Amino acid sequence: MRQIDDPDVLKVLTSRFRWKLFSLLFRIGPVTVSELARRMDADPGQVSYHLRQLQKHDLIEDVPELARDSRERWVRSAMGGLAVVKDFEAPQDRAVVRAWTSQWVIDQFERLRDFERTHMTLPEDWQNAGFGSSRHLRLTKDELAELGDQLNAVLQPWRELTNSRVESSEAPPDTRPIFLFYHAFPEEP
Structure with a gap:
């Protein structure tokens, strides 16, 4: 678990698109950029841009050994989880923590709502496992x-x-x- 004590790292995760991208990448493990773009219903160029922003803060990393050729880019989360230090003193840093926390909570409840809407499409033995x-x-x-x-x-x-x-x-x-x-x-x- 990585302890996040730099508001600039959190700031990169206040983007709704980046948070969803990071969350998806964290869940599915190593994946190609084109597969991420498909799952996000986004342009691969847009996904690559946001992945570079995440990579600048060591939140994700490339996995070149999985690539079949020089055009294929594989990425994965660079951590097993994150914990956020929330006792920043500067008002602008506290604002970043509030913005990140807001994205985090929205994501949690959207994921729960999506599960409730779609759980009957899972294999029968998984439908009531939650x-x-x-x-x-x-x-x-x-x-x-x-x-x-x-x-x-x-x-x-x-x-x-x-x-x-x-x-x-x-x-x-x-x-x-x-x-x-x-x-x-x-x-x-």
Whole structure:
């Protein structure tokens, strides 16, 4: 997991197109630029431009060993995830964090909405495999922090399994990318 503490890195991800591109690339692994363009329903030149912006900040990397010829460009995410430092002091840096956070939240809920709209098109054994939940708790700020640590500890072995499968390119044939997100935050009564 890469700790992002440079607002310029976040700034490049405030573009809606770039965030969707980065998110897609993160999910599907090494892929050609032409396949990314097809999936984004965009011009390959436009996709290449935005990939260069992501690459300037080491968010993606080229994978030349996968290319079949000099015209084919393969790219992949350069990290296993990202965590954002949100305690910037400068107002313009805090504004960048807010803009990035906004894109991140929009992406999460769009992906959930897309799943709900299309899950019946999945193979039957996957149609009801997803889950969701919400709970109302009463916690102190320290207890909320502890809950976050516990949830991250539960997910850690699953992250390691995913990373080993991505690095080795050896996953069971019925493996699918899984999107998991959760939020826990204080509300006014």
